[in-house]
Amino acid sequence: MKPILEPIPLGEQQTIMAFQHCQKDFVTPWHFHPQHELTYIEASVGTKFIGDYVGPYEPGELVLLRSNVPHCWRNHQQQVSDAKSLVVQWNRGVFAKAPELSPVFEMLKMASKGIIFDKKSVLPIVPQLKEITKLKGQELYLQLLTVLIKLSASPYNTLSASSFVEDLPTEYGSRMAKIHDFVGAEFHRKIYLKELADLVNMSEQSFSRFFTKMMGRSFFTFLNEYRVNAAARLLLDTESSVSQIGFECGYESPPFFFKKFNEIYQVSPAKYRKKYLLKT
Template identity: 65%
Template sequence: MKPILEPIPLGSLRSIQSFCFTKPNFETPWHFHPQHELTYIEQSVGTKFIGDYVGSYEPGELVLLRSNLPHCWRNSVHETDLAISYVVQWNVGIYPEIHELKAIHQLLKTASKGIIFEKADVSELIPLFKKLPELTAPEQYTQLLSLLQRLADCHFKSLSEASFIDNLPSEYGSRMAKIHDFVAENYGRKIYLRELSELINMSEQSFSRFFTKMMGRSFFTFLNEYRVNIAARLLLDSDYSIAQISYSCGFESLPFFHKKFHQAYQLTPARYRKQHLAIR
């Protein structure tokens, strides 16, 4: 199990790193790091966890994360294509807090909850963003500055309800990483609180308090959100019936699945499938 604090090899001679990630899966667990991060999803679908947010992701998403904000991306278990993303991470404070850069620093402050940009607004910026790994260090510095300045004028929405400014204790992160891994492997069956509490060596009551503190809601509320997100993906990527999808995602009652799905998407599962497939 990797620790939640992800070491990023940036030192006094290097303040920015940019790379293209191409592997079968996004392997990093729920983690944080003291650098800011901008991630573009080129290929892959699945579930993203940003702070206390859980929701689907798809190609074309550009997400900005302030330093210390816990996050991870999880591929759909039915996904067969490679996971491809472009990432830039940079040290806090490399751009001075001067009046001319006020919009950038306000953007980074808002990103303490994680923000996702409107695809139409950033479409022209993506080719420039994808070139970052090819640039020299001075070119990366000026290119990133230019991109952030232009992103400050784009429309976006916040993801997490809670802000994450300070470092989390490392043991908290290790526990949450274990919980995320367990849910990803077992969401399709009935999960008992006892299993989770034993997994991280807590009593059931202590586990419930810990999880609610970290995620802002109970574990089973989070679990239902996770299952609904997986179900939404299956509605688009499979020919399974709605009942099959419901039960495969761990819902024991079809009416309960319909209720939770409608709460999340303001549509019935059937309407969601029809509406989204029609625009593909």
């Protein structure tokens, strides 16, 4: 996959940057950078793209990415509150490879696929993570190391099927960003392959080969995953009927929507909603 290279102003005088994002939307396009990144979602729901993974996100998620893993978070346009997150980015090699830190470096190695931590396990670490954005210099360095040590003892799962450990070329970055923007804006209607091909100045056949090579699956498989994840959020956040939600997410036939939803969540849309409501 060839995302946009995002320049991060870190160098000899500063190797760690921590900040809080608080805007109406997560606007950063699908991108990568040579720094490692830790992202905690404080508020917002939507879809996250990590390497070749696409799936929903929600408040309380903590994701660790090794350098060069392409990623972005896209919030649902229906949300009323701002999109809030805590982000820490740091250069490779800032921590010495001491034997005592081997669990940390093993965790960073796994993060080449993107890893998401167990939400309950990281709750005690969240206050320290929030404090990081207020620190500078040595205190920032030590706090980040402390957080990483604690995270290395927490349960986590990988997200992407592919690993990203080398610097990635950027010649197709603008194409992939356009594709993500187009899907986010138009997934609710029928999409034709020619539209995407024209958007990125490719033939339909070339576009199909390009997308399958980069994402590991066809465009329409990817589109279905996006639609189903969007539908899952609407099932939880609205009182619209299951059939209406299917229409809103681009499915013209309710039975086809039920089938595709079941393929991903292994449960019908109605049972998915009922299961969630029983937990709240």
